[in-house]
Amino acid sequence: MKAKMMKESATNADEDGGAASVLGKWKGYMANSDGEPDSPIDLEFTNDTITARRFSGEVMGTGTYQIRGSGTSMRIDVKGTSGDYDGKDYEGIISVEDGTLKWCSTNDNESARRPREFQTDIQQNHFLMVLKREGATE
Secondary structure (H helix, E strand, C coil), X not given: CCCCCCCCCXXXXXXXXXXXXXXXXXXXXXXXXXXXXXXXXXXXXXXXXXXXXXXXXXXXXEEEEXXXXXXXCEEEEEEEEEECCCCCEEEEEEEXXXXXXEEEEECCCCCCCCCCCCCCEHXXXXXXXXXXXXXXXX
């Protein structure tokens, strides 16, 4: 059974401010197993919630999240609270570097284990998202 989320806001999760680095709006894609763009996705992180949208702006779902760590060694746990993600748990790793957010996570499969690297791996039930901070220039 997946670990249950603690009721703690993201800003309190890490004294080094790692959680604060994800706050805001992000645009990007789900990566295929070769790391190439597959499906577009937008994410918005507030202090307590995450919202996923299709490029059309339609909300796919929301959830609460907790981040531990900072820099390139952050862990993220998400509990879906509405839409496509309602009642689902996602364990992953996340990093923010040079305006790029990478999030590799399980796909809510009971047998999936937290990823150790940023790569979509269908066999391991891991998916990778690569996003740029909204308003950032390339």
